[in-house]
Amino acid sequence: MKIGLIREGKTPPDKRVVLLPEQCLLLQERYPEVQIYVEKSPVRCVPDTDYEKAGLPVVDNISVADLLLGIKEVPIEALIPEKTYMFFSHTIKKQPYNRKLLQTILQKHITLIDFECLTDEDGNRLIAFGRFAGIVGAYNALWTYGKRFGAYELKRAYECKDYEELKQELKKVKLPTNYKIVLTGRGRVGNGAAEVLDAAGIRKVSPQEFVGQTFEKPVYAQLASRDYYAPNEGIYFDEKEFYLYPERFHSDFLKYALTADMLITGHFWNPRSEPLFTVDDMQSPAFKIKIIADITCDIRGSVPSTIRATTIESPVYDFDPFTGKERAPFSNARFVTVMAVDNLPCELPLDASRLFGRQFIENVFPHFMNGDKEGVLTRATIAKDGKLTPRYAYLQDYVEGKS
Ligand SMILES: NC(=O)c1ccc[n+]([C@@H]2O[C@H](COP(=O)([O-])OP(=O)(O)OC[C@H]3O[C@@H](n4cnc5c(N)ncnc54)[C@H](O)[C@@H]3O)[C@@H](O)[C@H]2O)c1
Known part of the structure; x- marks a missing residue:
């Protein structure tokens, strides 16, 4: 052959x-x-x-x-x-x-x-390429934090020779006490993203601890669908039913949005599912998330601020929840910075x-x-x-x- x-x-x-x-x-x-x-x-x-x-x-x-x-x-x-x-x-x-x-x-x-x-x-x-989408997506999320808050400078992922060099870069990451990152998805992308958060020394906690406790260090929680979708009837979450009939479930994500500083998505999203949250939710002063790395990247899908995909050359934009419009990156403290590169594995x-x-x-x-x-x-x-x-x-x- x-x-x-x-x-x-x-x-x-x-x-x-x-x-x-x-x-x-x-x-x-x-x-x-x-x-x-x-x-x-x-x-x-x-x-x-x-x-x-x-x-x-x-x-x-x-x-x-x-x-x-x-x-x-x-x-x-x-x-x-x-x-x-x-x-x-x-x-x-x-x-x-x-x-x-x-x-x-x-x-x-x-x-x-x-x-x-x-x-x-x-x-x-x-x-599939999912693992490296997760790795680069989570790295880009941490790069975005460094840029937005002037906290540190990371190389871009594509400037790293390989994954090993990217992991070395992660040593520069410095997040505040009790900085909270919520990560969705437990498949290839979700686990790839978790690898990077682990390599950056960010402690993993359970979803319950994430919502209910404060921490001396930055932390992250990795959510399965059952952690942020709830059945419309009854209390028992059946995963098979959720995959087949997502319209029978509603989003229960808000409790994370009110406590997390950063969202990284790595779930698969069925268009028949509710989005994780709405633009109205984002207008609330209690909505805490300021950086969203939407690796899932369905346009106007599970994350309403993903109004377009971004590119490796220009990976982020700001989203103004009050107008629903895109703005220049890092242009206003009230805006949410969105990373929505849709070909992440190409960076490594x-x-x-x-x-x-x-x-x-x-x-x-x-x-x-x-x-x-x-x-x-x-x-x-x-x-x-x-x-x-x-x-x-x-x-x-x-x-x-x-x-
Ligand atoms: N931005 C990028 O460059 C890039 C690259 C690769 C993949 N992706 C996207 O990332 C997402 C996740 O990809 P993956 O490879 O990790 O997938 P995967 O199948 O390995 O994992 C999917 C995750 O979503 C959950 N899930 C929720 N609803 C589901 C449903 N109806 N069917 C199946 N799983 C469901 C699963 O439990 C699992 O945790 C996909 O939407 C994919 O298109 C983006």
Whole structure:
């Protein structure tokens, strides 16, 4: 099997890659029938010469490979007919900006396997960048505090060579006594963010302690959905019911908003759920949060002050709860500063790629070699032989331009 690592072609270019040189060698060692080719790229976080040094062919034209691996959407003109591609296509929610991409994939008889759709039988994702989104998101939250209050200067995450250097930077963080950070989510993002807060020496306390006590040191609490959503009827919180019928639950987050200084989100949010709080809540003098790092980053979703995503170059804006408008960062003590970068793992591309590659080798590639007996690849295949597969047939009207 010939695998190709493609050059990322989206603008701005993404520096991440599916496999680092040593991971390519590992895959070839485990599966001698595999040969990996690398398309030349001036932007990848690993220079072409590192692949060459590892003895991997670095080529101008990747059409020699059958299975092509990338991260972001492939430019339409670069799509090679009849190949199998794996990347994040961002088409399964009928994203209008990628309609042409899916149309072209079908026209060119390309097999598209989407990384986002690779799950086990219980629906758990097998490969994702969440941990590094959490790590960079929490770091950016602490960077924002330093800037807003002039307390310390951190390098930006993308200026750090790697995660190790980022952890060294965290030694500069100085938060006041009893500074309280509330963190939502206990999945990949939530746990990645918790890693950074731990590395910054911020003590973890229970949600009950967080609300009810004062502390000599800065603290954080990591919340599960049950800690901040309550059933409309009865008192028993059933997680399965919450995932299936979020409209049967209401937000109980305000008790945290009245005691926390900073919010970092890392939960998954269903649009049928209530937001955590409202803009009216934010107008109350008792609403204490002044910095929100919304890693979840659904626009006007669970956090009403996230009125747009921000960029790595310009990661924060202020939100004025009294007008509902965006303002210049750090421009007024009454405003809430929002960090809503939606491509956080790109700030640490090498570490994020390494983790992704590891998941690819351990959780994904074996399914190519075992005849996909568990149906993992089939479940994630959106297009094949010029047609949508049955699982994704609901995209037909989107492809036809009808929705
Ligand atoms: N800003 C960025 O750059 C960036 C990057 C990656 C992911 N994200 C976002 O972060 C969020 C969390 O991602 P993750 O990888 O940690 O997900 P995950 O599945 O690992 O964890 C999700 C968390 O949300 C909770 N949750 C609440 N309602 C849920 C529901 N209906 N279904 C599933 N889980 C539910 C889970 O209990 C869990 O704690 C997602 O919205 C994702 O899009 C943002």
